[in-house]
Amino acid sequence: MSQQTQWDSSLAFIFAMIGAAVGLGNIWRFSYVLYSNGGGSFFIPYFIAIAIMGVPFLILEYGVGFSFKESFSKILRRIKPQFEIIAWILILFVFVVTIYYMVILSWDLVYLLSSFTFNWGTDTAAYFTQSVGGSSNLSNAGFLIIPTTIGVILLWIALWFISHRDVDKGIGRVSKILIPALFVIMAIIIVYALTLPGAGKGIDALLTPDWSMLGNVNIWLAAFAQIIFSLSMGQAIALTYASYLPENSKLIDNVLIVVTSNSLFEICTAFGVFAILGYMSTTAGTPIVQLVTEGTGLVFVVFPMIFNIMGPVGRVLAPLLFLAILFAGITSALGFFEPMLNSTSAKFGWSRKKTATVLAILGCAFSIPLTCGISSYIVGVIDSFVNEFGILLLIGIQCIIFAWFYGVERFIPALNANSTFKVGKTWMFIIKYLLPAVLIIMWAIGIVQLFATAKPFEVMMDVIIIVAVMVTSIVLTKIRPAEDS
Structure with a gap:
């Protein structure tokens, strides 16, 4: 059964895909990964990872979604009924990502509001711990951090409001507004950052190559991991969005536009981040190595500290940064939410509005x-x-299913039909042999590292998640689809 909903143009699809790809990881993760994995020399494994993993797998996802024009769960069920449970496991893992991603966005929303008054004070680490993100002290688990709780509720309402509409009127329209706005805001921040005293010091620290690190397998694993998570590979997002594409779409061209936009965004953002860190190092006399961190530490502790010493300019840059993170996060959250929305609607025969409301x-x-x-x-x-256990393994399994059980060559006519660039034997070799091997090796190494350092509470959380996902997947697989009832 074909999808009744459709993008009004490839432009809406491209903006939605860029929105799904460009997220928090581009802003707060890439610069740290680049700096800590050989600086300028990291670009070699980074671009190789794009060439042999990012582009080939996204082409596969576009081809699958466009060819079948059905939900992910229905696609795997059509290939082989026993595969449907694999689809639900992946979709549920991605839905779990949506659940905690909205919490991170809520932290950012709190900081966006705080950026107008700088009420994070001088002890920015204490502000985050006490008023926004909490700590690792398990005795604090018994109470809610109210500003964050309110933010989560507001953001879920916003996500519902966008997602319950047809994709073109909801996700498409919002992406056309937020993605250009995001790029403009980040351009302003980056250009200004490059004019700050000490910016060159930060850029030098970021780009100084350590060629000896190219012999370290962990650097290559870091590059492949960055591409997987940066492009939201294998999470049924690209596949679902591609299923809404009109005929005559240039699939391979669209992949190259999305990948190029994503990489340019994160590379330019890394320059901005390290220019600002260089300014902090020059102004406060703090070595850059002490300032460099990733994730929440960078955005919610180090940056507010820097804005505090910037004077009037900090009052402008702070709201812009947190607004940019909010825009990037919302468009990514829409992507994470869509596979569950699409597959659940198809499974139960519910309207998009009803499914979005329930989820x-x-x-x-x-x-x-x-x-x-x-x-x-x-x-x-x-x-x-x-990410380390669930999604990484399931990307490898998808490669095997589409390449070996369905036949990857069956997608080539649709992929090449209208595209300027073509795929052939090299692409098939990568999908059938190279990618599954790389992904399974990465998964095995990641699992060993994950559980080697896990604490009892963390293992308990992992077990709860896997049991919940498996049980729910079995139940959803057992339910007969709406058209079979």
């Missing part, structure tokens, strides 16, 4: 407990497990 209520109900006094700790635990 938003469920998602919000699960997000709220994550705004407790150990919010940042518990989000970090879930994020590591879901």
